[in-house]
Amino acid sequence: MTAPPLDPDAALRLDHQLCFALYSASLAMTRLYQPLLNALGLTYPQYLVLLALWEQDDVTVSVLGDRLGLDSGTLTPLLKRLEAAGRLQRVRDAADERRVRVRLTADGRALKARAQHIPGCVLAASGCSIGDVGTLTRQIRHLRERLLAGA
Structure with a gap:
């Protein structure tokens, strides 16, 4: 798998890491x-x-x-x-x-x-619409599938 060229300093910034965004969102969701x-x-x-x-x-x-x-x-x-x-x-x-x-x-x-009541509580806490949550869920599911296929 060949990655596109990246600015080495920008590529290693914590806030630019997809893995950290997913990880920290997962921790927040669990809380x-x-x-x-x-x-x-x-x-x-x-x-x-x-x-x-x-x-x-x-x-x-x-x-x-x-x-x-x-x-x-x-x-x-x-x-x-x-x-x-x-x-x-x-x-x-x-x-x-x-x-x-x-x-x-x-x-x-x-x-x-x-x-x-749990899904409604999670939806309210997310501040997202049902449509936005559905879209985000599908995107994350597709990401997971691509990552598993590439592993």
């Missing part, structure tokens, strides 16, 4: 979510797991990991904590004992109603 999720007894990664399961319940651990971009070493402890909290259950697949399926419990499904 915004923290009190919202604390009220639900969730961490941010646990919330992401539940979001994925609210979209599609009863999936294998590998499907869930692919959806979230997490390996099993990261995902398994999250699932164990959510299972211990009564939010989901992990069961061996009847058709293939090597696979583990993840299913929401009644408590995990009910938590969705308690989380309904």
Whole structure:
């Protein structure tokens, strides 16, 4: 991969780094979510797991990991904590004992109603319109895809 010529001094300025802009925005987003999720007894990664399961319940651990971009070493402890909290259950697949399926419990499904306000809170804090947030989300998703393809 060949990069265009850059002014070396400008290229190394912190405020010119895409990685720092994404990193610092991610930290700010996590800080915004923290009190919202604390009220639900969730961490941010646990919330992401539940979001994925609210979209599609009863999936294998590998499907869930692919959806979230997490390996099993990261995902398994999250699932164990959510299972211990009564939010989901992990069961061996009847058709293939090597696979583990993840299913929401009644408590995990009910938590969705308690989380309904979170996207609106995040939208309000962003100061962006719904359209702007959608555009930004698509741009970041495309960036991620390009970065993964180039890695």
